[in-house]
Amino acid sequence: MNLIVVTDQLQDWFQLPAATVVTARHYLADAVAAQAGDASVLNLCRTGRYQGRGYYVSLLAEARGHRPLPEVKSIEDLKAEAFVQAIAGRVDMLVQDTLQHDSSDLFELDVYLGRDPARRHDALAERLYAEARLPLLRVLLRREQGRWMLDALQSIGLADVPSQDRAFLLQAVQGLGCAAGADAPRRRTDRPRLAILWDRDEPHKPSNEAALQRFVETAPLVGLQAELVGPGDLERLPEFDALFNRASPEVDGIVYEFVRRAEAMGMPVVDDPESILRCLNKAYMHELMTRHRIAQPRSLIVHRDSIGQVVPTLGLPCVIKLPDSGFGLDVLKIESEAQLGQEAERFLKVSELFVAQEWLPSEFDWRVGVYDGRPLYVAKYWMAPGHWKIMQETEGSDELIEGKTEAMTIGEAPRQVIETAVRAANLIGRGLYGVDLKQVEDRVYLIEVNCNPNIDAGNEDQVLGEALYREVLGVFARRIAEHRHGAAA
Known part of the structure; x- marks a missing residue:
């Protein structure tokens, strides 16, 4: 296996002769890494910040055809309270049966690739890894009225690993394997019903109200019953057989929670969560299409150290884009180097990378x-x-x-x-x-x-x-x- 391990910063103690260890900045910017072919990417960066370096490592790894751990979907799932609560319910019996801690009502469990460095709760660590699919996981539990409750799941990075656990982590990485996640629960209903999600208050709707009514009126012609639902109807989702999203998705918003939950329930869903994550990021799009030789305007993925390459490579005017901009917003025509510097600084405050393209x-x-x-x-x-x-x-x-x-x-x-x-x-x-x-x-x-x-x-x-x-x-x-x-x- 061609294994690339990516970290926020290189650590002297983290040496893996059988793998390539690089920093996130190197992996994101290195053209050689983009052509590494059949590779697995172990992302040991902190991934909590949306569009931070750790987020982009997994995102661009997917675009390059590498196999990242964690996947972007796993990173985003962890931010959803409902996702964490669902895991808590599924592991509750195991927690009550196996957790051994009497000195306080709080307990912190670190999980490294499905293993407990203290070697006291291996079964629980393995199950939590299978559920969350994050390589470095910190699990916070608290005891209330004699019962342990899963309080939080946190993705941590290599720098958060305490010195006494370093040798254990190295051993875990060397024996890296993939645990199988639990199957999503499936459901059946007797009558095919389609939920069409829309937001009445959204300023830039992907379908106007006349089109939404035509969807509802046309549904019986194909044997379906369609109903318009809004952002406040999440708990009604089990009433339906499929979800059709007609609201603008944001990775950290209620629309994404709708589609993520619909997929977890096993129902057909458009947009599916993976498509949303892929389409909303223009850096991912550029890497994926470049890899498959689909013609695009001359483009650069720009980070703080490569701003000086934009004008010599693309000339002026050129276009810069915030990776997750929609409706053409935060897509700017740049006509001077001074304007480029000003707007690049603004973009880099919210995203580790942005896209620059030639003017066509x-x-x-x-x-x-x-x-x-x-x-x-x-x-x-x-x-x-x-x-x-x-x-x-x-x-x-x-x-x-x-x-x-x-x-x-x-x-x-x-x-x-x-x-x-x-x-x-x-x-x-x-x-x-x-x-x-x-x-x-x-x-x-x-x-x-x-x-x-x-x-x-x-x-x-x-x-x-x-x-x-x-x-x-x-x-x-x-x-x-x-x-x-x-x-x-």
């Missing part, structure tokens, strides 16, 4: 909707009047001025546009994606793959009409039937 002006962007691995619709998104993006922010308000949308049949669009879009989307998954591309003469460049793409009545449905809604809902009907058949088997 065009009158419109192509948008191809790809669903379940196939092209669904195609449209031209024209630039907002007098602007270089398809959406222009209105100063002092949440209003966006949009360019017009011009839908057409799949056959009317250039073949290269459709083929590139489908190839790129299928690298992300089998969900619903909006693939943005630019065409410069006879060349087509991928800009990004979006989860949760717009489907608005009067725009994306201009050509297909009701058939567009039937296609989307028909995939849900098929997946619900397959899930029920598998559960019955």
Whole structure:
């Protein structure tokens, strides 16, 4: 096994002859690491900060085709209180049966790759590792009325390992193995019901209310009953057979908790959590598409030490993007080195990396909707009047001025546009994606793959009409039937 171990800082005591040990900054910036081929990445960085170095190590490892531990999904799951509570419930009996600690009502258990360095609670350590899938885990427990309760799970880094446990950790890494996680609970209901999640108060909705009503009205045509649900309806999720997200997802928000919980319950869900994590980060997108040789504008993944490479490599003007920007927000046209320095400093306060791309002006962007691995619709998104993006922010308000949308049949669009879009989307998954591309003469460049793409009545449905809604809902009907058949088997 080609093992790459990544740490926040190199430690003199942490020497592994059979592995490559590098810092997070080296792994993120090193082009050689990106081409390391079949490799496993053991991420021993602190991963608590969203878009911090530890987060990006696992994210870019996935994009590079490496096998990271932990996965990004595991990092994000740990931040969800409901996820931790679910683990607490599943391990409660084991905690009561095995925990040995009488000197106080608080107990702290460190778990290194499923092992207890004190060697007193190996069964509990192994189970917690299988549940959380984090290599270095600190478990906090407290006793109330004679019963031990799991109070918190914390991901720690190599620097948090006390000196007396270092030899034990080295031995655990050398014998690295993967414990199997517990299967997610499955459920069955007698009537296929689809929850469509939307947020009435969201300023930039991915579907307007007319489109949402068309989804609800069309559902019976494919044998489903659809109902609109809001952010406050999380506890109603078990009433449904599938979840269709029509609210803008944020990794640390309620929408992500909806889709994560739906997946944990075994139900078909679009957007699925993995697609959200992949699509929301432009640094991941760049690494993944580069690896699979999909043409993109000349780009750089920029960190604090490489800002000076942007202008010599890409020239001016150029474009910089905060990795998880949406609706074109925090996507900036840079026209001077002074502006670059100012905006880069702002970006680096919230993200360890950002993306810089060459400037490719065009009158419109192509948008191809790809669903379940196939092209669904195609449209031209024209630039907002007098602007270089398809959406222009209105100063002092949440209003966006949009360019017009011009839908057409799949056959009317250039073949290269459709083929590139489908190839790129299928690298992300089998969900619903909006693939943005630019065409410069006879060349087509991928800009990004979006989860949760717009489907608005009067725009994306201009050509297909009701058939567009039937296609989307028909995939849900098929997946619900397959899930029920598998559960019955």
